[in-house]
Amino acid sequence: MAVRALSRCKSPIVRAMARTRLERGDLSGAWLLASNYIDGNFGYLDPLMRAAMDDDEAHDFGFALLKIFDHSVVPIAESEAMLLWLYERTPCSICRSTAASKLVELGRAPTWMAEEAPFDADPSTVQLFNTELAA
Numbered sequence: 001m002a003v004r005a006l007s008r009c010k011s012p013i014v015r016a017m018a019r020t021r022l023e024r025g026d027l028s029g030a031w032l033l034a035s036n037y038i039d040g041n042f043g044y045l046d047p048l049m050r051a052a053m054d055d056d057e058a059h060d061f062g063f064a065l066l067k068i069f070d071h072s073v074v075p076i077a078e079s080e081a082m083l084l085w086l087y088e089r090t091p092c093s094i095c096r097s098t099a100a101s102k103l104v105e106l107g108r109a110p111t112w113m114a115e116e117a118p119f120d121a122d123p124s125t126v127q128l129f130n131t132e133l134a135a
Contacts, residue, residue, distance in 0.1 A: 003031045003032060004031060008034070008035055009035060010036055014035070015036035017029070018033045018036060018041075022044035022048065023044065025048065027053070027064070030045060030061055033064075034067040035072070037072035037073075042075075042082075046081070049085045058089045058091065059092050062090040062095050063092075065082045066086070069082075069102060080108045083099040083100075083103050083108075084099075084110075086099040087100055093121045093125070094122065096120070097122040100113060100117070100125050100129075101128055114129045
């Protein structure tokens with residue numbers, strides 16, 4: 001997919017493409033922000049996070065959000081919103097676990113998440129919060 005290849009390119013042209021796609025409601029624009037995220041870009045992602053999407057779209061969009069974290073520095077408030085959305089919305093237990101882990105690293109994992117974690121399908125999420133609760 002060309003979008004995934006372009007997601008590795010840091011370029012104002014790719015950032016503009018991302019903005020255009022996201023403004024149209026095209027979820028693939030999130031991939032284009034992976035290497036191009038700057039302050040203010042959350043405004044393009046937030047409406048899509050509130051939009052209805054099926055499980056496959058949520059997983060792909062959530063995976064793009066994780067790629068943004070791999071390649072860019074995201075302010076903590078924006079990070080928290082994206083990671084909470086990902087944890088609550090994606091059907092993928094690996095993505096949920098990654099989101100939970102990043103929230104713990106940021107010191108932003110909510111209490112309800114720690115209380116829910118013992119029932120999570122992913123053992124790494126369960127262990128993550130068992131370690132946190134034991135400390």
